[in-house]
Amino acid sequence: MEVLLFPPYNIRTITTDLVPYNVNRGGVCDITNTYIGSILAAVNPYQPVPGLYGPDAAERYARQHLGAMEPHIYAVANECYRALWKRGHSQCVLISGESGAGKTESTKLILRFLSLMSQRTLEASCRDRTSTSGCVDDKTINDTHTYQEVMNAMRTMQFSEEHMGEILRLLAGVLHAGNIQFMTAGGAQVSSASALSRTADLLGLNWEQLAEVLTHRSMVLRGEQISTPLTVEQCFAWIIRQLNARIRGTDDFLSISILDIFGFENFEVNRFEQFNINYANEKLQEYFNKHIFSLEQLEYNKEGLVWQDINWMDNGECLDLIEKKLGLLALINEESHFPKATDGTLLEKLHSQHSKNSFYVKPRVAVHYFGVKHYAGEVLM
Numbered sequence: 001m002e003v004l005l006f007p008p009y010n011i012r013t014i015t016t017d018l019v020p021y022n023v024n025r026g027g028v029c030d031i032t033n034t035y036i037g038s039i040l041a042a043v044n045p046y047q048p049v050p051g052l053y054g055p056d057a058a059e060r061y062a063r064q065h066l067g068a069m070e071p072h073i074y075a076v077a078n079e080c081y082r083a084l085w086k087r088g089h090s091q092c093v094l095i096s097g098e099s100g101a102g103k104t105e106s107t108k109l110i111l112r113f114l115s116l117m118s119q120r121t122l123e124a125s126c127r128d129r130t131s132t133s134g135c136v137d138d139k140t141i142n143d144t145h146t147y148q149e150v151m152n153a154m155r156t157m158q159f160s161e162e163h164m165g166e167i168l169r170l171l172a173g174v175l176h177a178g179n180i181q182f183m184t185a186g187g188a189q190v191s192s193a194s195a196l197s198r199t200a201d202l203l204g205l206n207w208e209q210l211a212e213v214l215t216h217r218s219m220v221l222r223g224e225q226i227s228t229p230l231t232v233e234q235c236f237a238w239i240i241r242q243l244n245a246r247i248r249g250t251d252d253f254l255s256i257s258i259l260d261i262f263g264f265e266n267f268e269v270n271r272f273e274q275f276n277i278n279y280a281n282e283k284l285q286e287y288f289n290k291h292i293f294s295l296e297q298l299e300y301n302k303e304g305l306v307w308q309d310i311n312w313m314d315n316g317e318c319l320d321l322i323e324k325k326l327g328l329l330a331l332i333n334e335e336s337h338f339p340k341a342t343d344g345t346l347l348e349k350l351h352s353q354h355s356k357n358s359f360y361v362k363p364r365v366a367v368h369y370f371g372v373k374h375y376a377g378e379v380l381m
Contacts, residue, residue: 032044032045032049032052033070033071033072033073034071035067035071036292038066038291039288039291039292040071040072040073040075040076042073042101042102042106044100044101044102044105053073053074053109053112055116057072057074058074058112058113058116061074061075061077061078061113062074062078062113062116062117062120064078065079065082066078066079073106073109073110073113074109074113076093076110077093077109077110077113077114078113078117080093080110080114080256081113081114081117081256084254084256088254089254090254090255090256090257091255091256091257092256092257092258092259093110093256093257093258093259094259094261094284095107095110095258095259095260095261096261096263096281096284097263098263098264099262099263099265101263103260103261103263104260106260107258107260110258111258114256151164154167169202169203169204170202170203172202173199173202173203176195176198176199176202177195177199179192179195179199180192180195180196180199180214181195182214190211190214196210196211261280261281261284262277262280262281263281264277264278264281264374264376264377265277265278265379266278266376266377266379270379270380270381271381272381274379274381275328275372275379275381278372278374278376278379279322279323279329281374281376282315282318282319282322282374282375283319285315285375285376286315286316286319289312289313289314289315293310293312297309297310313375315374315375317357317358317359318359318372318373318374318375321354321357321359321360321372322372326353328350328354328372331346331349331350331353332346334349335349343368344368347368347369347370350370351370358373359372359373360372360373361373361378361380369381
């Protein structure tokens with residue numbers, strides 16, 4: 001959950017009733033952003049707010065420094081843009097939050113602002129050329145319009161129609177691959193023939209060969225290296241290289257990177273993907289704790305300010321459970337190298353090593369799962 005306290009309210013005691021009250025009050029007043037130190041905290045209003053993200057708002061924030069106006073994502077984007085030219089170093093924006101918090105829309109808003117600023121720069125430096133922005137201030141989400149924007153963006157970056165078609169087939173193939181299911185029958189077997197066939201067709205593969213690589217490992221046998229085709233990751237890396245080749249300029253090329261990261265996840269069935277996503281968010285929480293609580297409190301002490309100490313949860317022990325020597329990642333990696341390893345042998349090692357760790361969850365009955373007590377809650381896998 002993202003907590004948002006709206007100024008100018010002076011909240012001395014935070015309660016479970018007071019937080020939603022202020023979030024709701026902010027929504028009524030069309031206040032969706034606030035600062036926590038140098039971090040922008042935003043609430044998804046789930047409805048269009050007239051004038052909040054239009055071109056006029058972008059122009060207003062482009063003329064001001066961070067903190068001079070009300071908290072806004074355009075202020076963060078403008079600060080990055082200013083720092084890019086003033087400091088001469090590439091910049092990065094990290095966007096995080098739970099599913100549905102508005103991470104992707106926030107990414108689009110930053111790109112919209114940077115697109116407008118780039119357009120102004122081009123017009124100022126080369127008056128005899130015209131430049132238009134592909135970003136439109138849509139009032140509703142329109143998948144057809146968004147699809148056309150993506151197509152136009154790839155054409156602008158000089159992707160050929162053939163390459164665009166291949167990219168779409170690759171994307172569709174990856175999405176269909178997520179529908180492939182497996183079962184255990186003398187070893188791993190693909191149980192969803194239709195999803196496998198569709199995936200293989202989109203990726204231009206033989207379905208039998210695809211089933212083979214999904215259920216068997218590649219290895220070196222008697223000194224002979226068995227080659228494998230390009231992976232999906234390598235295909236996406238090719239797309240990134242194509243984009244960078246079109247964008248990159250001279251050796252002193254500067255950029256603004258935007259990372260839209262998955263938020264904390266806890267589903268009915270959690271897999272290795274959720275484990276990694278939650279690990280990444282645990283690391284972000286560690287940074288947040290250090291930056292907001294520890295560093296800010298040190299700054300208050302230096303300035304001689306009178307303030308009340310804030311008790312916050314240090315998640316270092318949880319991270320140690322995951323990433324340190326003989327931690328969860330190390331044991332999972334170790335067990336995956338044994339030919340006869342099973343879920344049971346892995347769980348036996350995890351329970352033996354970490355059953356007494358307060359951040360590790362061992363089931364009371366003999367069931368095949370374990371859990372981690374993250375800052376955002378307990379997740380069973």
